[in-house]
Amino acid sequence: MPAQTHRINHEPAFLLTAKPWRESSLWLEMFSRRYGRVALLARSARTRQSELRGVLVPFVPVSASWYGSQELKTLHRAEWLGGWRQPQGRSLFSGLYANELVYKLTAREDPHPALYDALHTLMRVVAEEPNHVAALRRFEWALLTELGFAPDLQNDEHGQPVTAGQTYWLRPEHAPLPLAQAGGLPQHEAQGVAVDGSTLIQLRNGIFDNGESLQQTLKLTRMLLDFRLPEGIKSRQVLQQMQAFQTA
Known part of the structure; x- marks a missing residue:
């Protein structure tokens, strides 16, 4: 591996989107706590024997490790951190909605630890509580505030x-x-x-x-x-x- 290649280990992150890449890989957009939104290539993630199958799922935090100096980096390892079950029914749409907002409104590799924490809190509530309307409003406001889009309410x-x-x-x-x-x-x-x-x-x-x-x-x-x-x-x-x- 070249000396100038950057390597990140065991970074908490959420999977925002995933799409097929070439024959057996996945192009991931993940939102990490310390590095913001990152584009990662998960090589051979779509093969039957891949260790990443069952780990790269949305709505739950994972520990991700990657390397690379270009915009598209290579996912080296991902481990499930556990915490809560996958949301079901209408809660699923709330999770998709939050992921879409983060994906569309954040810039790549622009850290927002407070927004990551807000997303973490929301995903737990969405998965565990059927009535999460207030949590969604708090998350929307946290996102707007963190990105500088919210008016001053003071x-x-x-x-x-x-x-x-x-x-x-x-x-x-x-x-x-x-x-x-x-x-x-x-x-x-x-x-x-x-x-x-x-x-x-x-x-x-x-x-x-x-x-x-x-x-x-x-x-x-x-x-x-x-x-x-x-x-x-x-x-x-x-x-x-x-x-x-x-x-x-």
């Missing part, structure tokens, strides 16, 4: 503290605007969402005390994510199509 557009008694207008790349000072709802309603100050405070603290706050948070995070991903989020679209089919 102060409004005029530098005043966000308060529970106000209603605010939220738009991408803007601080909250008090609707009372804006003279009512802005004309271009599709460009933002109205959110209670109490919801913004709950979102900032990561603790929700009612369904209305969760619903407002969903509208807010969906608007901010759609602004960053105008092409759409495939896992969300598939789930919506399945729900429409079931109710037809």
Whole structure:
């Protein structure tokens, strides 16, 4: 192995995507705690005798070791760290949704340890708890905040503290605007969402005390994510199509 080749050993990581590569290998996109999203080539991973079969699965953390100095590196070893079962049913779509967000919004080899920890927490909740709506909202906000896409919820557009008694207008790349000072709802309603100050405070603290706050948070995070991903989020679209089919 060349002296300049970098080698990483026993790095906690989640598998985001995998696709066939040539005859028997896999091209992996993994999200690691200390090195961010990395592209790894798992040689012969699709053969029947491969030790990687059954280890390279999404939604559970693995210990990954790799080497290489190019963008596409070679996976040397992967070990299952255990922890929880694979999500089932609708929980499966929540896991796919989180993986898609991380895959599409992060840059390769840009470390975000806090985001890795948030993904780890979410995947455990998704696998173990049937009601994980609040956990999804917390993860979305952690992702938006860590990547610099979330507005400041501490102060409004005029530098005043966000308060529970106000209603605010939220738009991408803007601080909250008090609707009372804006003279009512802005004309271009599709460009933002109205959110209670109490919801913004709950979102900032990561603790929700009612369904209305969760619903407002969903509208807010969906608007901010759609602004960053105008092409759409495939896992969300598939789930919506399945729900429409079931109710037809």
